[in-house]
Amino acid sequence: MVRDGGSGDVPRCSIVPPYVLEALAQAGDARLARAGHQTILLTAELAERRLLLLERGERHLADERRVVYDAVHGRELPGTLLRREGGPACADASANAAYEHAGQTFSFFERVFGRSSIDGRGMRLLSSVHYGQHYDNAFWDGTEMVYGDGDGVVLGDFTRALDVIAHELTHGLTESTANLTYSGQSGALNESVSDVFGSLVKQWVHGQRAEEADWLIGDRLLVDTKFGRALRSLAAPGTAYNSIFMGGKDPQPAHMRDYQHMRADDGGVHVNSGIPNHAFYLLAVDLGGHAWERAGAIWFGALTGAARPHTSFAEFASETVHVAEKQFGDEVRKHVQHAWQRVGVSA
Numbered sequence: 284m285v286r287d288g289g290s291g292d293v294p295r296c297s298i299v300p301p302y303v304l305e306a307l308a309q310a311g312d313a314r315l316a317r318a319g320h321q322t323i324l325l326t327a328e329l330a331e332r333r334l335l336l337l338e339r340g341e342r343h344l345a346d347e348r349r350v351v352y353d354a355v356h357g358r359e360l361p362g363t364l365l366r367r368e369g370g371p372a373c374a375d376a377s378a379n380a381a382y383e384h385a386g387q388t389f390s391f392f393e394r395v396f397g398r399s400s401i402d403g404r405g406m407r408l409l410s411s412v413h414y415g416q417h418y419d420n421a422f423w424d425g426t427e428m429v430y431g432d433g434d435g436v437v438l439g440d441f442t443r444a445l446d447v448i449a450h451e452l453t454h455g456l457t458e459s460t461a462n463l464t465y466s467g468q469s470g471a472l473n474e475s476v477s478d479v480f481g482s483l484v485k486q487w488v489h490g491q492r493a494e495e496a497d498w499l500i501g502d503r504l505l506v507d508t509k510f511g512r513a514l515r516s517l518a519a520p521g522t523a524y525n526s527i528f529m530g531g532k533d534p535q536p537a538h539m540r541d542y543q544h545m546r547a548d549d550g551g552v553h554v555n556s557g558i559p560n561h562a563f564y565l566l567a568v569d570l571g572g573h574a575w576e577r578a579g580a581i582w583f584g585a586l587t588g589a590a591r592p593h594t595s596f597a598e599f600a601s602e603t604v605h606v607a608e609k610q611f612g613d614e615v616r617k618h619v620q621h622a623w624q625r626v627g628v629s630a
């Protein structure tokens with residue numbers, strides 16, 4: 284695993300971007316400040332642990348799909364066993380939510396794309412809930428999902444949001460396929476495909492058509508709508524929130540002309556992901572119907588096919604065009620090209 288550039292302040296593949304965490308810590312609320320400092324403190328340790336685990340190559344292969352642990356507000360991972368595949372629900376609501384949402388994500392990739400778990404070989408999905416004290420994040424650490432309880436003021440329990448869980452597990456899928464480098468354009472693509480499949484899992488579970496979906500990520504995370512609607516919007520990047528608690532306005536661009544060249548956030552991976560996110564949304568709504576059937580299949584084909592660690596927006600766009608032509612023919616290919624053109628990326 285090559286670590287390249289970036290602030291190193293936040294574990295890779297976390298749902299809440301570093302600029303939002305900093306804003307929460309500095310918003311002037313004592314509880315938020317405590318949660319923010321805890322979150323920042325624990326992240327340096329996590330980055331080290333992730334590297335260690337990746338070197339050991341732990342994969343937890345087993346017949347069962349899901350196991351949920353309780354970190355009991357500490358830093359030891361995975362923690363104590365709470366629930367495993369086929370077992371009864373436990374008394375812990377977060378553990379049951381993590382279990383259900385991991386199962387729905389597993390079923391989505393299996394039934395829609397015929398992929399057995401994130402590695403294609405039935406890899407067991409491990410989750411640890413109640414990580415740290417008021418920990419304001421959720422992340423994929425290379426071996427498992429880890430969830431904080433949130434600060435309770437702006438952000439709530441991270442296990443309650445299916446799209447957040449599907450987003451994080453998609454990071455696992457990306458890592459075992461294209462392995463998009465978490466920096467710059469390839470990093471923004473990495474973030475974007477997690478948002479795309481995060482939203483698709485939610486749409487699939489609710490049986491929604493593209494035009495019925497909310498296209499939001501993390502809407503269930505926010506404690507109150509006064510802080511915003513969600514963390515991100517694929518339909519309208521840059522409009523998910525506008526609050527001093529979140530560091531001001533949602534900074535996501537929807538077009539290449541507004542691409543942000545920045546050092547923070549690993550080169551703006553949570554910012555510029557708005558551009559490919561919006562291309563996907565435009566295509567899905569343009570095609571209509573269930574977004575996972577065509578638009579989702581095209582993105583899945585590109586991600587698990589020709590995409591490589593340093594794939595750029597334009598290269599990924601070209602690959603989606605090839606996949607579209609091959610799987611759905613000339614008419615759909617034109618729609619894919621048009622969607623990328625509308626966000627300023629030439630395929």
Ligand SMILES: [Zn+2]
Nearest residue numbers: 296297298477
């Ligand atoms: Zn992410």
